Amino acid sequence: MIMNNCVSPPELDDRQLLMFLDGERPAHVSVHLEQCPYCRERSRKLAGMQNYITTQLYRLSCPTSVELGDYVLGMLPSSQAAVITAHLHDCSHCTREVSQLTDYLGELLPARKVSPLEQVKVLVARLIGEIGPDKLYGGMTFAPAYATLRGEAPKAITMQADGILIVFEVQPAASGQVTFLGQLNADEQDRWTGARVELRQAGALLASVSVDDLGAFRFEDILPGATELQIIPVSGPVVLANIEIVL
Amino acid sequence: MKPTLTNLADLCAQETNRFFRGHEYDSQYCFELFRLAILEHDQLAWEAVFNQYQLLVSKWVQQHPCYEASGEEVIYFVNCAFEKIWVALTPEKFSHFTQLASLLSYLKMCVHSVIADHNRSLEQANMCVYVEGAALEKKVQEDIMEDKVLSQVDRRRFWDSINSRLNDDKERRVIHGSFVLALKPRELYDQYPEHFESVDEVYLIKQNILSRMRRDPEFFNYLRQYA
Numbered sequence: 001m002i003m004n005n006c007v008s009p010p011e012l013d014d015r016q017l018l019m020f021l022d023g024e025r026p027a028h029v030s031v032h033l034e035q036c037p038y039c040r041e042r043s044r045k046l047a048g049m050q051n052y053i054t055t056q057l058y059r060l061s062c063p064t065s066v067e068l069g070d071y072v073l074g075m076l077p078s079s080q081a082a083v084i085t086a087h088l089h090d091c092s093h094c095t096r097e098v099s100q101l102t103d104y105l106g107e108l109l110p111a112r113k114v115s116p117l118e119q120v121k122v123l124v125a126r127l128i129g130e131i132g133p134d135k136l137y138g139g140m141t142f143a144p145a146y147a148t149l150r151g152e153a154p155k156a157i158t159m160q161a162d163g164i165l166i167v168f169e170v171q172p173a174a175s176g177q178v179t180f181l182g183q184l185n186a187d188e189q190d191r192w193t194g195a196r197v198e199l200r201q202a203g204a205l206l207a208s209v210s211v212d213d214l215g216a217f218r219f220e221d222i223l224p225g226a227t228e229l230q231i232i233p234v235s236g237p238v239v240l241a242n243i244e245i246v247l
Numbered sequence: 248m249k250p251t252l253t254n255l256a257d258l259c260a261q262e263t264n265r266f267f268r269g270h271e272y273d274s275q276y277c278f279e280l281f282r283l284a285i286l287e288h289d290q291l292a293w294e295a296v297f298n299q300y301q302l303l304v305s306k307w308v309q310q311h312p313c314y315e316a317s318g319e320e321v322i323y324f325v326n327c328a329f330e331k332i333w334v335a336l337t338p339e340k341f342s343h344f345t346q347l348a349s350l351l352s353y354l355k356m357c358v359h360s361v362i363a364d365h366n367r368s369l370e371q372a373n374m375c376v377y378v379e380g381a382a383l384e385k386k387v388q389e390d391i392m393e394d395k396v397l398s399q400v401d402r403r404r405f406w407d408s409i410n411s412r413l414n415d416d417k418e419r420r421v422i423h424g425s426f427v428l429a430l431k432p433r434e435l436y437d438q439y440p441e442h443f444e445s446v447d448e449v450y451l452i453k454q455n456i457l458s459r460m461r462r463d464p465e466f467f468n469y470l471r472q473y474a
Contacts, residue, residue, distance in 0.1 A: 013454070014454040014457060014458060015447075015450045015451055015453075015454040018432075018450055018453060018454060018457075019432075019450060022431045022432065022433070023431075024433070046457070049457065049461070050425075050426075050457075053409075053426045054425075054426045054429055055371060055372070056397050056402050056405050056426075057402065057405065057406055057409075057426040057427045058367075058370065058371045058426070058427065058429055059367060059370075059371070059427065059428075060402055060403065060406055060427050061423070061427055064360075065359070065360035065361075065363040065364050065367070066331070066335045066356075066357075066360050068360075068363075069335075069353075069356035069357070069359065069360050070340075072356070073352060073353065073356060075340060075343055090428070090438070091428060092428075093428065097363050100312065100313075100359070100363075101356065101359045101363075104310075104311060104312070104355070104359050105352060105355055105356065105359075193345060193346075194344075194345035194346035194348075194349060195346075196348070196349065196352075210343070210344075210345065210346075210349060213345070234274065234346050234347070234348045
């Protein structure tokens with residue numbers, strides 16, 4: 001039989017019961033609950049109430065798993081992607097799912113037999129020229145860790161990897177972000193149509209788009225910073241470019 | 248001469264075998280099967296896609312990091328993944344795809360999606376605050392099993408009812424963090440230290456809101472057994 005009153009007043013308040021239920025168990029609260037059926041019953045009801053509300057509302061505001069998948073694959077309009085990016089800032093559950101999906105998609109197909117040369121073939125693109133409003137800087141042969149791409153004046157840089165030329169350009173966008181554009185030219189242009197282009201910053205995949213049939217690709221709403229680009233065709237070597245985007 | 252569907256399926260299988268043997272391969276036949284299935288709603292093409300890729304999808308299911316803990320069989324998730332791509336890959340989305348590899352990426356994303364959905368449901372069902380003492384724990388569990396999850400529309404209505412009774416952004420942040428994100432007050436404080444003075448403040452806000460909800464007639468039907 002549950003008593004109608006606390007056997008050891010003052011009764012515990014809800015804040016103390018909530019802390020106890022969350023595992024923060026001050027000794028005096030534990031002792032009181034051992035002795036008082038009334039407060040124990042209140043604790044049970046509070047736990048049930050919390051459980052009910054959480055069961056009904058859990059992840060109510062989270063994007064669906066398909067929306068997160070479209071986000072990872074770069075298939076969402078930029079406005080919708082921005083909403084999800086903002087959500088990920090606050091939601092560890094969705095951040096975990098996105099990270100898991102990114103790793104999971106890393107290897108698309110079971111290993112097939114490839115030649116040893118093809119297995120290691122990642123072509124690192126090197127800066128060869130910078131086209132600015134004033135003059136063309138050409139003939140550079142150095143390969144800095146990152147090529148710098150400035151957004152405050154429309155500029156393009158050209159990088160090349162094993163005969164593949166890629167021109168990159170940034171255009172300022174709202175809120176300190178940029179639109180990042182690329183144009184790929186290669187002898188076997190068809191092989192690059194539909195290639196996946198992945199943009200990463202600080203190791204995290206931010207967006208993924210495809211090369212269109214004119215060799216162009218585009219990323220919206222990118223923050224400045226050290227940026228890694230991978231251009232991945234269906235078959236053949238991957239092109240890797242490291243670019244520092246500066247406003 | 249345009250190949251028949253049977254020829255197309257055979258050519259897709261043939262080229263897929265060439266791919267796995269490391270030979271040059273032509274992906275157009277498999278891509279065309281997907282196109283017929285998605286854009287022209289060709290049921291036979293859809294069956295051919297399923298037959299061609301169910302083994303690959305089975306491997307993907309088994310490779311998923313959350314598969315083993317799910318308690319479900321492989322075939323369950325294989326069927327769910329194909330159902331998912333049937334619904335999710337609309338003709339409008341399909342226009343973004345020009346290569347088979349990107350279509351297969353989408354199919355693999357659908358495998359992840361169905362496993363993630365399964366996990367979300369399990370997590371939701373297992374949302375549980377444990378009360379000290381085995382007898383009490385059992386009683387709380389029994390109470391939870393009695394409570395069924397509301398429909399999505401009713402969940403949204405439930406949240407709107409709660410939200411409309413909150414006084415400010417602080418209360419909104421506490422309730423959203425506590426019940427939508429299932430964070431404890433200490434975790435909420437760690438995430439938003441600029442919004443709260445202390446963990447104790449988070450507990451006080453939560454206490455006040457729960458107390459108001461218990462006294463509110465509209466929530467009585469939802470919460471009467473916990474009042």
